[in-house]
Amino acid sequence: MNKRKKFSLLVLPGDGIGPEVMREALRVVEWVGQYAGVEFAINLGTVGGAAIDAYGTPIQDETIEEAKQVDAVLFGAVGGPRWEKLDFSLRPEIAILRLRRDLSLFANLRPVTVFDPLIETSTIKPEVIRNLDLVIVRECMGGLYFGEPRGIETMPDGQTRGFNTETYSTNEIERVARVAFDLARRRRRIVCSVEKANVTESGLVWRQVISKLHEREFEDIELRHMYADNCAMQLVRNPKQFDVIVTGNIFGDILSDLASMLTGSLGMLPSATIGSSTGDSFRPALYEPIHGSAPDIAGKGIANPMAQILSVAMMLRLSLDLEKEAELVEQACIQSLARGARTADLALAGEPALTTTEMGDAVLRELESLIT
Template structure:
């Protein structure tokens, strides 16, 4: 059967970078059927909600989903449950893509673009595995109300069950087994009950499923410091939803620009993967044609590799991005002058 890639360009720079990723896809895998739908603010403008049941249904039937970005100041006044970001959370939860893979690798030609010294980032290759469908972003109760003393308060609940931790921990262990064989699990076990529970459950999973993999534990704040001090000490970092969100964005800057980082969100076998650049909608540069398309193109590379079983095409994309960078192709975030389209042109020339 013909494979289907569903594009969800979204908001801000999302449509700009997804358009360039589509050009690459049509060259390396022209037989893949490409469809498109709305999500986020674009869906609010058209349908009144950030994610329609129809779009979620189409996503569930696709072989892979490539998403651009959601959100922007235009929708700041919308109720939280109807903001563009609610569409993204609904997509993740609806597809049950619980394991978010965020690689942080530094292309050799971008070593000097990093905010860290060359010796700290040259050869950097970290995989952050973030739990994506539970934790404080989804826990109940949550809300803003008034306590018994008449004081307004806001609260969110960090909740994890043992099966939710087990499944994402097993993904991290399996990925480490194909890399350097080391997992560092991150938590706040010193001050949070849910953090101690996370540490205990990850330890238990490792005892049963971690043969050949070394497991260590680190507090989240210490991990943030170590990512800046000595990032190459890490192989695979396993984190909950909140800490994985924060640490992966910090790791992004080690590579030269957040505009270089892709991500993959995976579920159980047979579930379509959700692939998206980490950079967000960047409304300050939307429409200017200067956004870096590499993260979106590398998200396509991950889709080809992880969900579409096209490793040869994925290798071609990765190689072309590396060669274009080696040849000096740069957008403004990397200190260059190329437009979004010109950067994609340079990558296409290398295919």
């Protein structure tokens, strides 16, 4: 067990269903603290639309500074229709972009695992997804989301033009590729690098840099290259061919959402956004579900908290060195599903659906059963 007895967490529930699923995740954090005999010093912060309403900005500088000091950040979800007409610089999503940039969190890890109890909830044939276990490593500090120049301008003829720039440098590509190769060494030793080298210069540089890095440092890993459009097709056609996928910001965003539906619900997938490691752990680091704020169901108490709870498991493993506790949380989630616990997004026709709180209750019951 980790020798440390106290960890500091910054919790940013955000908007929409964010606070609802975060409440269940924090119940799990509390359970882990009691079980492991560690103290979690938790500070709650405000981001996204809630921060815009309270402070006029998606995230305060004070929140960024606090995030730099804690052991880990737990993030919910941000955004919603009420803030969609704001200037881009004031949109709720700027909160997560600033956290990634200012904390130098350049690699987003998105595991895609199909749990046996949920095979029937997926729209893909069971034989295609059974035992699926892959990870998408998304570069998240460069590419189209951060490249310059960018903006909106009025052209001489009166038309409006929006423009963004896709850029990647050697260092940006190598550091995220190393994360992918290192991860593959602990898995099936296969990395698939995804880009559009056939039509973009940035994609061509991406392929060349990763190929050279592979030759220099990672020849023990099998490296494959694939165009992004083909990768999207292959994820649906034959997803088990993949072990670790590494790709740029926009393709990682799109492909991971596509891959999430292989599991049956967007509400099941956690993620970790990391930078350089400190010893064997990542600090600072940010953990969040990949789903959005789902304003259409916010406040109804029906959101699936599993992705947020599984993000806690990733935090325990990657930032806090609490491997045993991480495995317990993951196993409790699987067992609760095996016993029929389902929120509305997972329930088949005619099956009863649990509330968000009831799903949290189910996970906590399984945690207790695992240690007795």
